[in-house]
Amino acid sequence: MVKRSIIPIMTLIFCVSAVQAEDILRQTIIETAKLYQGVAYRYGAESPKGFDCSGFVRYVYRTAAGIDLPRSSRNIWASGRSIPIAEAQPGDIVVFAAQKGGPVDHVAILMDRNSIIHAVSQGPKTGVIISPLTDRYFGPRILGVKTFILAPTPTEPAEIDTASIPPEAPDLAET
Numbered sequence: 001m002v003k004r005s006i007i008p009i010m011t012l013i014f015c016v017s018a019v020q021a022e023d024i025l026r027q028t029i030i031e032t033a034k035l036y037q038g039v040a041y042r043y044g045a046e047s048p049k050g051f052d053c054s055g056f057v058r059y060v061y062r063t064a065a066g067i068d069l070p071r072s073s074r075n076i077w078a079s080g081r082s083i084p085i086a087e088a089q090p091g092d093i094v095v096f097a098a099q100k101g102g103p104v105d106h107v108a109i110l111m112d113r114n115s116i117i118h119a120v121s122q123g124p125k126t127g128v129i130i131s132p133l134t135d136r137y138f139g140p141r142i143l144g145v146k147t148f149i150l151a152p153t154p155t156e157p158a159e160i161d162t163a164s165i166p167p168e169a170p171d172l173a174e175t
Contacts, residue, residue: 026091032064056119080146
């Protein structure tokens with residue numbers, strides 16, 4: 001006989017598995033991004049021979065997760081799901097504007113609560129680098145965070161009509 005107590009357990013297993021899958025996907029994005037550290041900055045480029053900021057983010061997402069992002073920083077900002085920076089997780093995309101109130105002009109991948117990996121074109125270092133989230137230049141220019149990694153939401157399991165399930169067959173050894 002099917003017992004109703006198994007339904008919450010199955011739902012819990014599904015939720016745990018979904019969370020683990022999301023964590024693995026996020027870690028894969030970060031590890032893939034790190035592979036390209038040091039690759040040169042090239043405006044309009046989207047390959048391991050060179051990247052601009054949105055080309056880098058787009059390439060990493062496509063390679064690591066099979067997720068196709070828009071090509072430009074502005075279109076990335078216009079897509080995805082906005083989340084508060086306090087809720088951002090590794091693999092989410094941090095979006096910047098050089099001028100307060102100005103247009104979006106830079107994107108980076110959040111590595112952890114303290115750092116981003118991105119392709120930069122100015123300053124003492126160029127190319128794909130890791131920077132602190134509180135970097136003197138980039139920190140004050142954060143507009144927000146976008147996520148394209150959506151954990152599946154478990155659906156409520158259907159109620160099982162136990163009345164339609166035949167009773168268990170008697171154990172013939174006992175008769």
